[in-house]
Amino acid sequence: MPISKTDILDAFHFRHACKAYDPTKKISEDDFRFILETGRLSPSSFGFEPWKFLVIEKPDIRALIRDIAWGAKDKVMDCSHFVVVLVRQPDTLLAEGDYVQHIMRDVHHIPEDMRKIRQNFYRTFTEQDFALTDNPKAFYDWACRQSYIAMANMLTSAAMLGIDSTPIEGFPLEKMDQAFVAHGLYDPNSYKLSVMIAFGYRLNEAKAKTRQAFDDVVEWVR
Template identity: 50%
Template structure:
């Protein structure tokens, strides 16, 4: 059983203040293997609906693939060539998230280690959820969008954990999705079916100090009733 964490709230908030979307990194500085495995582990431990983990994290260190992605990523022109690590976040699509798919059945039986009766019960609940509660099966893209929203949870956790150990990051949606996916498929990074590109994130060490952080006041975004 995990022990109850005792983090200092000021230190945690300091990490949030420190974090910013770095547009360019110091290419002479590399994240250690131990530190990046820590970041990946915080993604792995992230929550997901039904615990089905509808994501895959692909760490792209190959410079040729990075350059091909750069050609179709207007928002990563400085990050791709300078980041220590560049992660492509893939989210699962409709076929692989169907209740009777090999993936979902494998998650319940092999990962969650559920007995057969529990697999049947959870499968029914999951089917009702995607077909009726959230109506995710009406259009093909809806299942991917639902999976992508969960993938962003893991992505956010990874960026926060990076900031807590002094590592910078930048989430990037500035790319031509169709062309970027074509690159990923041609390079064998993403299968033709089962996944789609959700987002990318560059990790490294900032080259320049950012402007002061600007956010709305808490009372502007929170309502108590």
């Protein structure tokens, strides 16, 4: 049975960037696996899923985040779950690279002759259409845009369960990334930090949601 539009909009009105979390309330394992699953099932360009989700449970890593990420310092120690979203490094996303070949062969199960066609199409996209291959920063930003789709879906699915969340960009990117690498969280040749997310239950009631009027942000081109 379809979910009602009212229920969906109620979730969007419920969702806000939670400023403070109740440290006594924890998300159930089943609910949090559901939230992560909606991230895993999210769409990505060419279906290449250039992301990885680290669920940070170790207190010393949470303390590290608190001390570096100004946008997380009032949340990371009290929230129920904290996710660090990584994206794959540009060198691993090249058309002829092992990762792209693995996705097409082992995940998408594309026959070899069709893989060559798709590989060439993707190469044209990265080299010409979006001009990514000669600009690692642009390639990284493109991968980050994919990860934000997954993040948005996790924020929404959490809200539909009555769970609060906070997307976090408030950190010095290179410093935070290097700190994670120094603590062995990932290989910097394969991944780089994209964004972080806190999940849990609000300590205080949120203010009413404010947004621009519908007609100020929507224009029909007819």
